[in-house]
Amino acid sequence: MNYLIGVDIGTSSTKAVLYDQDARVIDQANYGYELHRNAAGMAEQEPEEIINAAEQAIHEVAAKANLSKGKLLAVSISSANQSLLLLDKNKKPISRLITWADSRAQRAADNLKMMTEGQQLYMKTGTPVHPMSTLTKLLWLKKDEPELFNRTAYFADIKAYLFYRLFNEFRVDMSIASCTGLMNLKTCQWDDQALTLAGVTKDQLPEIVDGTTQAHGLVPEAQAKLGVPADTPFIYGAYDGALSNIGVGATKQNTVAITIGTSAAVRVVTDHPVIDPERRLFCYAISKGQWVVGGPLNNGGDVYQWAVEHLVDSSAVKNENVDPYTLANHVIEGVPAGAHGLLFHPFLGGERAPLWNAKARGSFFGLSQIHTRADMLRAVMEGISMNIATVFQAVRALVGEPASVTATGGFARSEVWRQMLADILNCPVNIPDSFESGCLGAAIMAMKSLGMIDSLEIPKQLIGNVSSYQPDPAAVKVYQRYTPLFKQVEEMLSPAYSEIANLQERQNK
Template sequence: MNYYIGVDVGTTSTKAVLYDDQAHVLTTSKQGYTLYRDPSGMAEQDPEQLVAAVEKVIHNAAAQADLKQGQLLAVSFSSANQSMILLDQDFHPQSRVMTWADTRARKVAAKLKSSAQGKQIYLKTGTPIHPMSPLTKLMWLHETDADKLEQAAYIGDIKSYLFYRLFGVFKVDISIASCTGMMNINSADWDPEALQLAHVQASQLPKIVAGTHQEVGLRHQAQVKMEIPADTPFVYGAFDGALSNLGVGALSQDTVAITIGTSAAVRVVTDHPVIDPQQRLFCYAVDNGLWVIGGPLNNGGDVFQWAVEHLVDASAVKNEGIDAYALANEVIANVPAGSYGLIFNPYLGGERAPLWNANARGSFFGLSQLHTRADMLRAVMEGICMNINSVFKAVRELVGEPKSVTATGGFAQSAVWKQMLADVLNCPVEIPQSFESGCLATVVMAMKSIGQVKDLAIVDKFIGDKETYQPDAAIAAVYQQYQPVFEQVVTLLSPLYGRITDLQQANS
């Protein structure tokens, strides 16, 4: 038996999945690490913790493979995008890793976004102007700590740093590069105007390579820790969002992929760049010749978790011995669509698509003395779905009507939520059976990299059965009345988001 390992480097943990050569999952290993946060918006990782976690999970996964009777054909990577790390001349870290979740550049981003130059940069790079992008992170760092930036010899991301530690090379895959706000989507190279804004030189950044590009020849120290053959090919892969589409077989513009986990996303793959004149959506490379169009949302399952913690009757959970989430789904199912005229805007953590406003805040609209906690719980779930629908509508405007929608993520544990998503979107939603879609996609890229397959579409062979949720016409009609009100409330409140954020920070 031959093997592959897919590695998903995330914000708070790294996971490795061991597959056989038919893409069957054999074992999974996971290692967590700290995400350092503070009220300023900081969200950073320790690069040493992260490298150690990657080495450990690969070791643990490989230990379950019989390498005497088979071969580890490749290790391939998915990672969160839009991270940034400063390195010295010897590639030693001069900072922790600023993650996508770091919002300290929000004022710099807001100023750039409101300018003509900001729109021009977006049109050239496909990256919305937002504090998560390395472009605005670098602009913020130049403004607040210019000496630190000037002392950095190189600027990387977690994947380019990881590959340097493993192989001594400084490269980055095209999908991660295209998420930085500094790669020109037409030339597939670093954009001079964006680099000038960021106060960096192209020579300080990693070399851009294809997602199927591979490295061979592990450094001795890394090889010893992972206990795998030194000549095992390591494939760069792509960022996690792009691989989520690949992992569910959504590789053409007639299939939209939606993910609802802690956060959420709506994405569609095309064979050419598509730029949104209204700057609501991103346009990133998946690999050479493939592009992913869509929008990430900060607010998904984490908002529902907040609602369950604060709105579910704790005494009922304790007395009846029932799971809080099971109880929440039960009471939501007994409230009619529209929650008796209650709308929830789920912006508890700022928002990316479609607002791209780090200051966005949540609100209930229409709350009266007649509403109960059950109504509020349903309104929260509906608000998350309507927010996703706002991005889904923008994708449809730019790319066209999809033939199918595939949805994955933790939300799929709730039958109520799956049906609600179909009703709010007013289209059928397919839910694949459980599998590691991101890690599966990395393995398919590895198969292509080493010549085992010619086309990424082979992933369809490895995807399990799907269940389909059809929209209820009467309920969908209710949500079509509520959706415009949901969006109008956002429009009316948007001018106040910055003010309320300033007041919150002043009193924190």
């Protein structure tokens, strides 16, 4: 038996999955690390902790492979995008890793949005102007941390740094580069206008390579830590969202992938770049001839967790002898679609798509004396889903009517949420058996790199059992009345988001 390892470097942990040569799961490992939030807007990590987690996860699953009777064909890497690490002339970190969730570049993003250059660069790079992007992080550092910025010899994402540690080569895969706001979608190279604005040069950035590119020749120290043969090829892969699409088989323009975990995302793969004239969506290159269009949302399962913690009666949990989420889902099932006329806007953590406003805030609208905590719980679940639907509608308007939606993430543990999503989207929703789609997507990209398959389309048998949910006509009719009102109220409140966020910031100092 031959083997593949897919690795997913996430925001809270790194996972590694051992597959056989047909991409069937054999074993997996998961190592976590801390997200540091020591200041307002900060979301940083220690790069060494992430490197150690990746090494340990790979070592653990590699040990389960019987290499006396087979071969480790490749290790392929998925990672979260839009991270930034500052390196000195010896490519050693002089900062912690600044993650996508860091919002300290808000002022830089606001300024860039008002500039003609901001719109020009969105059209050229496909990356929305937002504090998450590498471009705005660089603008923020250049203005607010000039001493640190000027001491930096090289700028990297976490995956480029991992490959440097493993192979002593400074490269970045095309999809990660595309997410920075610094790569031109047409040339798939660093964009001169973006670099000039950011104040960096091509020599300070990794070389851009296709995601199927192989790295060879592990440095001895890394080979010892990983416990894999020194000649094992490592595949550069792609960012986690793109590989998640591949891992659930959503690689055609008529299949939309939706992920609802802590945050959420809506994505569709196209064979050409698609730029949103209203600047609501991203467009990132995946690999040669493939792009992913969609929108990431800050507010997903974390908002539902907040609601359960504050709205589920702890005494009822104790009396019923169930966990609070099971009780919450049961309560929500007893409330009709529309939550008796209550809307919830889930912007507890600001919002990326479709608003791109880090100062957006959440709210209940329509609250009256008839409403109960059960109504509020359902309104929260509906609000998260309606917000996803606004991004889904934007994707549909740009790339065409989807035949179906494939949805994954922690939300799928809730039967009521599965059906609600189909009703609000008014589209069939397929839920595959639970697996690590990012790791599987990485393994599929390795198979393409090795010539084992001709395309990145996943064999249907690897997806496993799929549960399908058809829209309920009665619920669809209700949501078709409420969803436009959801958007209308959001537009009415939008001018006040900045003021309430500033008041909160001053009061909480």
